[in-house]
Amino acid sequence: MIRYIIKRVISAIITIWFIMTLTFILMKAIPGDPFSSEKMADPVIIENIKAKYGLDKPLIEQYGKYLYDYAHGDFGISYMKKGLTTNDIISSGFPYSLRIGIWASVLVLVLGIFFGIIAALRQNKIIDRVLMILATLGATIPSFVFATGFLFVFSKILGWVPSFGVDNWKGYIGPVIVSALFSLAYVVRLMRTSTLDVLNQDYIRTARAKGLPEWKVMGKHVMRNAILPVVTYIGPMFAALITGSFVVEKVFGIPGIGNLFTNSILNRDYTLIMGITVFFAVILVICILVVDILYVLIDPRIKYQ
């Protein structure tokens, strides 16, 4: 087991290095630079600015410094936000996105698994049909529609939640629900399908033939098998949810990291783009790693070697 984890960590590090290199190459390959749109005619000033950020050095040297700094957790200084480092900017935005993401994930897992099983047990009955229609709506209606709809109903008409910002916990309700909807719709479907599949397995018939009480058949034999596909999905889902959504953060006025990322791209803030990209990549790789380890613990058929 330990050996397996070490092996996976090493391969995770290689993955991250690969993503970093790719990001670096892409950033250098796009024509133009952060300062090309500045209204500074004087080439001397531009040269000076470039020299300040080390952009005048050979690419290989820039690449080496980039890897070295990142390995030490230093993501560099922002080109566009004067006096702020990338680390400052990420740590100012990430907590909001993280909080929303964690709660949204909890919501997705609890409700998704619960309703998925309900739908499977009542296959083709009214409750199943209703849940499947809702799941289709949840997966197809874009989040800005949900977000504005939510604000319209709960903020404008009912006045229960603030229309902007996250000054108190009420401000989180909307973002959490709206962020969760898409994944929730997906997990309900996934859980329904896998539960139906498991219910038809021979070992469930064996479990019933053993005269086990229904809660044990469902809770032990069905659940543990049916949840496997959902576990696989948890990794990427959790990573996506805690890294924030631009749309949700924009509509609800949250200074989260999704918003920052989009702005950094619009501003061509190289260091910030690279910093956030690598940060996201690390989060995704860690989430997937955790899920893989979890999977081994749940399913004995998966070999660690």
Add this chain to the structure above:
Amino acid sequence: MAERLLDVRHLHTSFFTHLGEVKAIRDVSFHVDKSEIIGIVGESGSGKSVTSLSVMGLLAYPGKVTEGEILFKGEDLLKKKKREMRKIQGNQISMIFQDPMTSLNPLFTIGNQITEVLHTHKKMGKAEANERAVEMLRMVGIPSPEKRVRSYPHEFSGGMRQRAMIAMALSSEPDLLIADEPTTALDVTIQAQVLALMKELNERLGTATILITHNLGCASSICDRILVMYGGKIMEEGTTEEIFYEPRHPYTMGLLNSVPKVNGEQSKQRLVPILGTPPDMLHPPTGCPFYPRCKFAVKACASMDVPEFQLSGTHRVSCFMCHPDAPVKEEYEKQKGGIRHV
């Protein structure tokens, strides 16, 4: 007379599909005495598995018993509530299934799946149940059971899994074991081992057994009595000797002719297939389900329900050829000797 354990009377089971009612079993009656092994033999779709699932109360939607009685120790299982049935399932009646590869839950250890039965039915504690699981695994011939009890199903071979299934089924000391094609998915040598094990455990523990199989050879090797099913009905019932040496139903004769012989002159002869295909149970033929394929069919076979002819205390046949007024056909007379006739 031996004690009656299970008495199935006039059982009808149907599946209500969107195409219509599929009458999988029509008027099936049989009994199992204490400690005996009976075989239910028939080809695919003859209703043998449905019979066993009906007895177990495990019919899945849309299957339903529509008529009849299943008396187990004198009590009608069909009248029992689900909760009461659960006290019988896995405890007094156990079942093992065709495919040991898929019949064990892949995520739990063999030991866990055996002790589960003991926790549920015998209220055993952890240590005691575990000890019993080890003991059961040893009894079914699994080497180093103390270690194997912690193994997962995928670490077992097919034969070992079926042994583990048998250990699981017998751990609660049931009165009746229903084995639904327990050897079909196994290699021939393993088949023989598993059958021998079942016979041995039957003698040692006195567990009555219903062996469901499409293989007459399997049934003959361990069964005291054999029921031959076709098209959801029982065609012939008798002791193993009666079925093999005095078959009276043309279908039984056909089955015997299609079993390969291994020694003597007979092994050089071609097998005789039963021509035609099994009946469509959505629209089963009236009268005898076998008449479309039967060499000896007469007009009555197609139109009338065939009565049962009791030939001896243990031997009964549903065929007009056993009627006292039936026409004498030479070929039929010749085959009356069963596997001796050739």
